[in-house]
Amino acid sequence: MIKDNVGKDLTRVCLPVYFNEPISSLQKCFEDLEYSYLLDRAYEHGKSGNGLLRALNVAAFAVSGYASTEGRHCKPFNPLLGETYEADFPEKGIRFFSEKVSHHPTVIACHCEGKGWKFWGDTNLRSKFWGRSIQVEPVGVLTLEFDDGEVFQWSKVTSTIYNIILGKLYCDHHGVMQIRGNRQYSCTLKFKEQSILERNPHQVNGFVEDLSGKKAATVFGKWDDSLYYVAGDGVSKTKVSDPSSNASLLWKRTKPPHNVTRYNLTSFAITLNELTPGLQEILPPTDSRLRPDQRHLENGEYEKANLEKQRLERRQRMSRQLQESGWRPRWFEKQGESETFKYTGGYWEARGHRNWDDCPDIFGEFKEELVDSA
Numbered sequence: 001m002i003k004d005n006v007g008k009d010l011t012r013v014c015l016p017v018y019f020n021e022p023i024s025s026l027q028k029c030f031e032d033l034e035y036s037y038l039l040d041r042a043y044e045h046g047k048s049g050n051g052l053l054r055a056l057n058v059a060a061f062a063v064s065g066y067a068s069t070e071g072r073h074c075k076p077f078n079p080l081l082g083e084t085y086e087a088d089f090p091e092k093g094i095r096f097f098s099e100k101v102s103h104h105p106t107v108i109a110c111h112c113e114g115k116g117w118k119f120w121g122d123t124n125l126r127s128k129f130w131g132r133s134i135q136v137e138p139v140g141v142l143t144l145e146f147d148d149g150e151v152f153q154w155s156k157v158t159s160t161i162y163n164i165i166l167g168k169l170y171c172d173h174h175g176v177m178q179i180r181g182n183r184q185y186s187c188t189l190k191f192k193e194q195s196i197l198e199r200n201p202h203q204v205n206g207f208v209e210d211l212s213g214k215k216a217a218t219v220f221g222k223w224d225d226s227l228y229y230v231a232g233d234g235v236s237k238t239k240v241s242d243p244s245s246n247a248s249l250l251w252k253r254t255k256p257p258h259n260v261t262r263y264n265l266t267s268f269a270i271t272l273n274e275l276t277p278g279l280q281e282i283l284p285p286t287d288s289r290l291r292p293d294q295r296h297l298e299n300g301e302y303e304k305a306n307l308e309k310q311r312l313e314r315r316q317r318m319s320r321q322l323q324e325s326g327w328r329p330r331w332f333e334k335q336g337e338s339e340t341f342k343y344t345g346g347y348w349e350a351r352g353h354r355n356w357d358d359c360p361d362i363f364g365e366f367k368e369e370l371v372d373s374a
């Protein structure tokens with residue numbers, strides 16, 4: 001298996017379903033929004049004139065998206081071309097939508113609307129599998145726009161997955177994240193690379209600076225745990241990295257569920273593939289929740305899952321031709337080659353009318369009842 005896949009792009013590595021988690025990359029993308037309340041807070045702070053606290057909460061949000069990667073060791077499903085995922089969370093005040101917009105290279109685009117903000121972006125994971133470790137470089141810009149016009153943009157840092165063959169598999173994130181704002185504040189965050197002797201892994205350190213380049217606050221914490229800040233220009237480093245000092249908490253990770261599954265999903269992630277009867281009737285035929293192999297895996301039916309996965313992978317090989325002969329994403333569009341895919345609108349309206357006539361039947365043939373009778 002390894003021999004067949006060395007040097008390949010991670011998204012295109014074909015593995016038996018046993019290595020998968022019952023979540024697609026489209027759904028995984030939504031995991032980054034688990035702590036969306038930080039953006040609601042950021043909006044409120046900015047509205048009441050505190051631009052610094054807005055920038056700090058945006059920084060906390062950008063870090064919080066990594067928390068759910070801790071302890072994970074399974075590969076998400078690579079969605080089919082044109083596959084979509086929606087998440088309607090009225091209790092969080094957010095609506096999220098994503099689509100796989102390109103197969104060669106693999107690109108996923110997403111769009112999310114919250115209370116006072118919009119968040120969108122696309123990612124093309126440039127990854128290489130070299131046998132012992134995999135390095136993932138997300139290419140693409142994430143944009144956060146507040147309703148009052150303030151915009152922040154950043155890109156995700158490099159991730160490395162270690163011990164692919166021997167030892168305990170784990171991932172780490174490292175590099176510098178530059179969160180650029182269009183008004184007064186910008187933020188720089190450094191994700192420290194873990195060394196073998198590291199006693200304090202997963203560290204993130206950084207600062208918020210104003211237009212003149214003056215440090216307005218220092219931030220520190222761990223991407224799998226929490227983030228703190230100290231206002232002002234940082235004083236001495238030792239003092240600042242001690243949470244018992246005068247630091248204030250920006251974000252704290254939710255505790256993992258009591259009865260973890262073999263996938264180590266967070267309580268939030270566990271809900272993302274749920275197919276409630278009411279939902280099944282309104283989803284488009286392209287939604288990840290309707291993907292048969294993923295559903296079988298979630299139900300623990302490995303053999304059925306594997307057969308379906310092979311069938312869908314065979315079908316998917318034709319998607320290169322499809323794309324070359326002018327296939328276009330249904331819900332996203334990009335202006336120029338270097339631009340980000342932008343949501344063209346209309347998904348939630350179509351859902352209101354259950355009008356999915358022009359959605360392709362990407363999963364084909366599968367007719368079995370998907371909802372658990374239990």
Ligand SMILES: CC(C)CCC[C@@H](C)[C@H]1CC[C@H]2[C@@H]3CC=C4C[C@@H](O)CC[C@]4(C)[C@H]3CC[C@]12C
Nearest residue numbers: 019069072073074075076136138156159161171
């Ligand atoms: C080869 C197989 C069996 C093992 C690897 C499985 C796990 C650990 C890998 C597969 C795909 C990986 C993800 C791919 C892309 C991203 C986006 C990046 O911005 C953060 C890390 C994150 C979210 C990775 C986390 C680790 C990951 C989930």
